[in-house]
Amino acid sequence: MANKEPKSNLPPLTLHIPEPKFRPGDTVDYSDLEIPEAGAQARPDIHSAPKDMQAMVYDMIRVLDDDDKAVGPWDPKLDDETLLKMLRTMVQLRTFDDRLHRQQRQGKTSFYMKSTGEEATSVAAAMALHGDDMCFPSYRQQGILFVRGYPMVEMVNQIFSNKADKLKGRQLPIMYSSRELNFFTVSGNLTTQYPQAVGWAMASASKGDSRIAAVWCGEGSTAEGDFHAAMTFAAVYNAPVIMNVVNNQWAISSFSGFAGAERTTFAARGAGYGIAALRVDGNDPLAVYAATSWAAERARTNQGPTLIEHFTYRAEAHSTSDDPSAYRSAQEREEWPLGDPIMRLNKHLIKRGVWSIEQQEQLDADCLEAVKAAVTEAAKNGILGHGLHQPFETMFQDVFEEMPWHLREQAAQANKEREIKWPS
């Protein structure tokens, strides 16, 4: 109820509800987006104190310039073979995403999430880590699995939730888990992995281990309490962890302003906690690699945590369950000033003289064949909704290590229902 008391001559209060600059049909103009020149950012010594490098959080580390050359102190100076591996991995990932998205549209599974446009933030980051470093991904870092050599057919089995699915058909598609590859089980609840990664890193440090942790979340879910709990713990215990914020501008239909982007950068969150923070051109694979390497070296030498904001763009829908043309301008993707990570690396390799348009076409074709083969292979194990892929008992297994009486009773009931529904 509004206060009826007479007021002073102040204007009434107003509530600010953030609004993105562009909505469907709008002409997109990114001219007020500050894109610093590639190569212009200083690379602080890894021993620098967070307070001495706070300018980094408002800058943007960029390595690939407009002429497709790698420039400046952040150039990781990777050899051709490493760069070609990076390109191949990103292309394989994008091809996989496209193909599996199509499988969902054909009704072979319930759900899919692409990482289109953001491939560098998982692929280049994972390549800069050691294979035994522990990754706590959100739901859009399937690129880590590609870097670490997880078989595509296993991924498709999981997506199809079929009888060969190692997760026994329990998880929504793309919520992979691979203990063997140090890839933590993906949660559907946002940012829960953040304090977990810090806890893992604390354990590693307390045991005198050499392995570090890396964790990812989107800019939207930095609003969760878990993000701030994790930042506090990471700072308090100087945990060896790299905390990645993939700022892809959109959280389903909510633009980054609903996570605070109208006021400051996400990297700037680090300053308040006294955590070293970098802001990176997330569509520049070399910049992502370089920033991750810097943070990893810091973590490995007891210099503590680093927050990295990857400034990128979610080129496609959040998932198969939303249509971005209903809430944002289609021109955003076309006009995105930081380009596309695969195209930028492709051009760089061509510039270096180790790659060609023909080779790229061949790579595209090879990747497609590889995905098709994996899909065909996995489909032999079944697709979602066709047949009963997991024995009924599996529904009741792994709730506890040992099944208590109430679950045994319920399992018996489920089996009885099956016999009534499908008499043998």
Add this chain to the structure above:
Amino acid sequence: MAVMNMIEAINSGLETMMQRDENVVIMGEDVGYFGGVFRATAGLQEKFGKTRCFDTPISECGIIGAAVGMCAYGLRPVPEIQFADYIYPGMDQLISEAARLRYRSAGEFTAPMTVRSPVGGGIFGGQTHSQSPEAMFTHVSGLKTVIPSTPYDAKGLLIASIEDNDPVLFLEPKRIYNGPFTGYYDNPVLPWSKFAEAEVPEGHYTVPLGKANIVREGDAVTVLAYGTMVHVAKAVVEEHGINAEVIDLRTLVPLDVETIEESVRKTGRCLIVHEATRTSGFGAELSALVQERCFYHLEAPIERVTGFDTPYPHSLEWAYFPGPVRIGEALEKIVGDLKS
């Protein structure tokens, strides 16, 4: 054997496990140098070092979330939540993460953590230091819920919980830390040292999860209780001269339904007592189970005696508490026809 109160028994259980397993670590608000607001972790940091027993930021989400990550590394954390009333910021990490890790990863990752937390009222703690939220957790698949009622059980159940490979919520009835409580708040509290249950072995032993304890045998009525209310119920039964069988459930999940069934079949009557609020309390689950399994043996309706469906009041604490009068009324009602 040594004589211990419940705090000392819990401390001994923690020390025993820290000695046996270097992956057992303790973390929580004020648990380190100071040894915990109830002294449950006293001396452990000094003995095992700061990386085995340490203070944390005031962030239950961070405490339980970090513990999940430590489990993924291979540790066996025993986080303390200072009061069960404070656990809610950590609920998502406990319910959606710790409790489901084994299931969602098909066994690749597990969460063998024991979250310790004091529960219950009777200490003039007001609404934020008196709650009994156990039913919220028994509703969660993948989580075990344990509530001891004696020093001997506290240590044995705590060791069993820490050794368990699933997450356990270990709720400690703070009213009986120093001595059993009969519900007569005006009477002086007798210390645990006056009771046989305070005889606690120094070393390692377990009280298995999922096994109830018949603390008083009888044939007139079965009384189901746990934590503080075991002692209150037993005192009231004896005061009324009713030959009741009093069962201390010890663990709510997994529940020892066999012992319950066997007893109710014998007595034909059942009274359920808990301190927590009534609606959707654990008593509702117990009542349903007894009805489903023992209906044809029942000679009277099942009764529930619980806290009221209000926040835990401060000045009216003893009007809220399900004490001797409320329990006595229910007992007389349930066995009334036996007496006439």
